[in-house]
Amino acid sequence: MRMGIIALALALGLTGMTTSSVLFLSTAPAWAVNPDEVLSDPVLEARAREISKGLRCLVCQNQSIDDSDADLAKDLRIIVRERLTAGDSDAQVIDFVVSRYGDYVLLKPPFKLATLVLWLGPAAIAGTGLIAVVMFFRRRRSGAAQTGAAQQPAAVTTTTTPLSDEENRRIEEILKDGTP
Amino acid sequence: MLNRLIYILPLGVFLVMAVYFAIGLTKDPKILPSALLHKPIPEFTLPPIEGGPGNGFSSADLRGKGVSVVNVFASWCVPCRVEHPQITRLAALKVATVYGLSYKDKPKNALKWLRELGDPYAAHGADLKGRVAIDFGVYGIPETFIIDNDGIIRYKYVGPITSARLEKEILPIIKKFSQ
Numbered sequence: 001m002r003m004g005i006i007a008l009a010l011a012l013g014l015t016g017m018t019t020s021s022v023l024f025l026s027t028a029p030a031w032a033v034n035p036d037e038v039l040s041d042p043v044l045e046a047r048a049r050e051i052s053k054g055l056r057c058l059v060c061q062n063q064s065i066d067d068s069d070a071d072l073a074k075d076l077r078i079i080v081r082e083r084l085t086a087g088d089s090d091a092q093v094i095d096f097v098v099s100r101y102g103d104y105v106l107l108k109p110p111f112k113l114a115t116l117v118l119w120l121g122p123a124a125i126a127g128t129g130l131i132a133v134v135m136f137f138r139r140r141r142s143g144a145a146q147t148g149a150a151q152q153p154a155a156v157t158t159t160t161t162p163l164s165d166e167e168n169r170r171i172e173e174i175l176k177d178g179t180p
Numbered sequence: 181m182l183n184r185l186i187y188i189l190p191l192g193v194f195l196v197m198a199v200y201f202a203i204g205l206t207k208d209p210k211i212l213p214s215a216l217l218h219k220p221i222p223e224f225t226l227p228p229i230e231g232g233p234g235n236g237f238s239s240a241d242l243r244g245k246g247v248s249v250v251n252v253f254a255s256w257c258v259p260c261r262v263e264h265p266q267i268t269r270l271a272a273l274k275v276a277t278v279y280g281l282s283y284k285d286k287p288k289n290a291l292k293w294l295r296e297l298g299d300p301y302a303a304h305g306a307d308l309k310g311r312v313a314i315d316f317g318v319y320g321i322p323e324t325f326i327i328d329n330d331g332i333i334r335y336k337y338v339g340p341i342t343s344a345r346l347e348k349e350i351l352p353i354i355k356k357f358s359q
Contacts, residue, residue: 061209079314100215100314100315101317102317104215
């Protein structure tokens with residue numbers, strides 16, 4: 001029953017998230033790229049757009065240079081296009097910007113030693129949580145099995161320990177006599 | 181024993197995260213670490229501000245002549261105006277050669293600015309397109325760089341230099357790399 005509710009909540013949450021992101025994405029962003037910046041070669045231009053989308057504008061920090069109207073973003077967009085026209089590979093263009101502004105300009109942080117916690121942290125925390133949950137249920141079950149009363153409510157059985165021989169003897173005495 | 185530890189674990193995780201957040205959330209996200217710190221200066225040659233004095237300056241001027249300071253400024257930049265007296269003070273102390281990099285400024289305005297506020301720079305160069313500034317990793321002026329005798333960038337500050345910053349940071353760093 002409870003599992004069912006959790007699953008339902010999860011499903012609802014996921015649908016909500018997808019719907020909202022679809023709505024969000026469907027509002028087309030205004031283009032910051034000016035017509036005079038666009039390269040005549042559509043292939044190079046497409047590469048330039050793709051690279052620009054991954055580079056952070058340093059003035060308005062949560063926009064890419066492709067989205068931003070800041071002067072510096074415009075300058076960087078032009079540099080990206082110049083380097084591509086000069087024959088640089090995508091990686092070379094990105095290196096050019098990173099060597100000046102650091103990994104911070106990459107909207108997607110690189111996977112390396114310094115960013116290990118960033119990349120693996122969430123998975124590690126979720127994993128620890130999962131292990132804790134599994135351990136909890138396992139212990140509950142094995143605790144119930146030990147007392148030989150698996151059908152009993154878990155909250156009661158987890159705290160019961162089997163009666164000792166002495167205790168069993170006393171119970172029998174009590175049952176026989178009717179007096180303690 | 182192991183049971184006890186498991187109960188303490190969430191508290192431990194919370195404390196670690198609290199420390200991270202206490203440090204992380206009080207930092208100014210606008211101030212970025214410089215990728216060029218302790219790296220050689222980019223190669224460049226800057227022409228003088230058109231109609232102004234001097235011959236501009238180049239990366240060669242920043243090597244082998246003691247510690248230099250490069251101050252990126254523009255007449256349209258209000259914080260630059262605020263820090264100008266400190267740059268003037270620094271130049272007057274003669275502990276380092278102070279260069280002015282005029283960033284994307286109209287020559288006329290840059291010269292007017294220098295006439296009005298005084299010209300503390302040993303030399304200035306006009307970066308009309310801002311390309312040299314990008315090579316320096318400049319993203320928001322004023323920015324100030326300290327460069328050692330070997331042409332290695334040793335310090336970078338983004339924002340206006342106050343007298344406290346000049347005394348507590350800039351001057352000690354210049355002194356450190358002057359030896």
